[in-house]
Amino acid sequence: MPELPEVETTARSLQRSLPGSKVIGVRELDYAPTVEPLSPKDFIKAMVGRQITSVGRRAKYILLPLDNDHTLTVHLRMSGRLFTTPAETPADRHTRLILDLDNYYALHFRDVRKFGRMQLLTAAEYAALDSRLGPEPLGTGFNSAVLAERLQAHPRARLKPLLLDQQFLAGLGNIYADESLFRAGLHPLRQAGTLSMEEIQRLRLAICEVLSEAIIAEGTTLSNGVYRFGQDQPGRFAERLQVYGHEGKTCPQCGEPLQRQIIGGRSSHFCPACQV
DNA sequence: ATGCGCCTGGGA
DNA sequence: TCCCAGGCGCAT
Numbered sequence: 001m002p003e004l005p006e007v008e009t010t011a012r013s014l015q016r017s018l019p020g021s022k023v024i025g026v027r028e029l030d031y032a033p034t035v036e037p038l039s040p041k042d043f044i045k046a047m048v049g050r051q052i053t054s055v056g057r058r059a060k061y062i063l064l065p066l067d068n069d070h071t072l073t074v075h076l077r078m079s080g081r082l083f084t085t086p087a088e089t090p091a092d093r094h095t096r097l098i099l100d101l102d103n104y105y106a107l108h109f110r111d112v113r114k115f116g117r118m119q120l121l122t123a124a125e126y127a128a129l130d131s132r133l134g135p136e137p138l139g140t141g142f143n144s145a146v147l148a149e150r151l152q153a154h155p156r157a158r159l160k161p162l163l164l165d166q167q168f169l170a171g172l173g174n175i176y177a178d179e180s181l182f183r184a185g186l187h188p189l190r191q192a193g194t195l196s197m198e199e200i201q202r203l204r205l206a207i208c209e210v211l212s213e214a215i216i217a218e219g220t221t222l223s224n225g226v227y228r229f230g231q232d233q234p235g236r237f238a239e240r241l242q243v244y245g246h247e248g249k250t251c252p253q254c255g256e257p258l259q260r261q262i263i264g265g266r267s268s269h270f271c272p273a274c275q276v
Numbered sequence: 277a278t279g280c281g282c283c284t285g286g287g288a
Numbered sequence: 289t290c291c292c293a294g295g296c297g298c299a300t
Binding site: 001002003060075076077078113115164166173174222224226265266267 | 293294295296
């Protein structure tokens with residue numbers, strides 16, 4: 001599913017065709033919740049004629065700043081895809097929205113499960129969103145002191161749900177949270193307040209390394225094939241996963257069978273021997 | 277802290 | 289046919 005590396009890869013794939021383009025039309029907007037709280041009509045009225053000035057990412061949001069100080073934010077949720085095509089490429093049954101551009105490209109938002117959202121935010125609304133999100137794990141401000149401070153703020157919380165909390169840290173989802181905890185040798189049920197400084201440093205490093213490697217591999221495309229970027233390309237990180245989806249297989253570290261357990265309502269994959 | 281709803285396709 | 293996948297907001 002799209003987590004930070006997949007969203008980053010998707011944003012990068014738009015870098016060539018989007019900046020500087022002007023929206024000349026909106027099509028295929030037949031599922032109104034996609035652009036809530038605006039109505040499709042108001043969304044179209046607000047978008048047509050606007051120029052997309054750049055492409056960015058914050059947490060799991062793709063950011064498309066416009067020339068009027070508004071920002072179009074795109075959240076792919078579970079099954080969304082965002083890509084540009086030559087202007088005449090037809091929609092399919094899962095296309096939720098097409099922005100026609102003045103450079104003979106079109107921006108397609110395709111989303112099988114309809115959870116994804118495109119929101120047009122004022123500068124103040126975007127600032128409010130930004131302030132609700134935790135630090136960027138690959139940003140310069142994220143170091144072990146910051147992580148330690150944030151862990152101390154929730155001493156009784158279990159690590160796994162904490163890593164999934166976007167207010168705690170931005171961008172991790174189920175796959176990379178499990179992989180980070182495995183690399184750090186930390187059990188998903190460990191309470192945040194019990195970590196030593198050395199363990200905190202290990203966790204920070206594990207998170208940064210997993211995310212960086214996954215970005216280089218252009219994300220994780222599982223066998224269900226949901227996530228793809230650009231012109232339908234899969235990411236290559238699935239083969240590098242060490243625990244996610246590997247229940248019952250042997251731990252790559254110690255050979256013990258890997259376990260799966262529901263924690264905080266989500267399946268968690270870990271090695272009961274290596275992760276303490 | 278936990279559970280549900282939002283959705284759909286794919287697998288058991 | 290049922291159930292599961294899970295990001296996120298919301299209710300309990």
